[in-house]
Amino acid sequence: MEVDNKGKRYIYSDTELDRAEGEAIEALKAHSQQPIPDPDKWLDEEVRRNILLTTVDWALNWARRSSLWTVLCFPACCAFELMATAASRFDIARFGMEVMRASPRQADLMITAGTLTWKMAPQVRRIYDQMAEPKWVIAMGACAISGGIFADSYAVVPGYNRIVPVDVYVPGCPPRPEALLHGIKMLQEKIAKRSLLKEVK
Numbered sequence: 002m003e004v005d006n007k008g009k010r011y012i013y014s015d016t017e018l019d020r021a022e023g024e025a026i027e028a029l030k031a032h033s034q035q036p037i038p039d040p041d042k043w044l045d046e047e048v049r050r051n052i053l054l055t056t057v058d059w060a061l062n063w064a065r066r067s068s069l070w071t072v073l074c075f076p077a078c079c080a081f082e083l084m085a086t087a088a089s090r091f092d093i094a095r096f097g098m099e100v101m102r103a104s105p106r107q108a109d110l111m112i113t114a115g116t117l118t119w120k121m122a123p124q125v126r127r128i129y130d131q132m133a134e135p136k137w138v139i140a141m142g143a144c145a146i147s148g149g150i151f152a153d154s155y156a157v158v159p160g161y162n163r164i165v166p167v168d169v170y171v172p173g174c175p176p177r178p179e180a181l182l183h184g185i186k187m188l189q190e191k192i193a194k195r196s197l198l199k200e201v202k
């Protein structure tokens with residue numbers, strides 16, 4: 002004597018027993034077409050904790066903005082504020098910028114700290130041309146932006162942007178280190194918006 006689970010009826014023959022068993026298996030098959038999800042969700046959490054998803058643009062821009070190397074090109078008095086920015090109190094090493102290079106080929110940032118005369122202009126342009134790509138320029142101080150108090154002089158270039166393309170302007174005569182740091186942060190934001198796709202077009 003056997004009992005059918007569904008109908009609670011007594012089954013006496015082997016044929017009926019086989020049929021009842023077959024029906025039960027078919028019913029289980031019909032309800033088992035999809036895998037049962039793991040209620041703990043441990044795998045999702047593990048993936049979220051251990052995989053960092055980002056773009057090539059973000060990684061490249063992060064590396065570039067976090068390791069700006071400045072070329073030595075400080076023609077006048079703003080240079081002292083730049084030196085103060087690099088020294089321990091303000092410490093541009095925090096931005097990965099402590100490496101100042103005497104060779105333009107090892108630098109990607111020009112901070113134009115000082116008055117530029119026409120006599121020096123070709124050398125500044127040559128230094129810029131020899132810098133590694135991509136490269137940026139921060140015009141530091143009134144003289145670098147517009148010639149400053151010497152703007153009317155026959156000998157002074159009325160702004161570095163006559164000679165090289167300038168990315169960020171930091172006003173002041175001279176600007177304090179905090180102002181230069183703010184300019185560096187602005188340049189970093191500008192670099193963060195670069196796209197590799199636009200560069201290769």
Ligand code: SF4
Nearest residue numbers: 078079142143144175
């Ligand atoms: S902006 Fe002022 S401090 Fe800077 S180089 Fe010109 S005169 Fe000197």
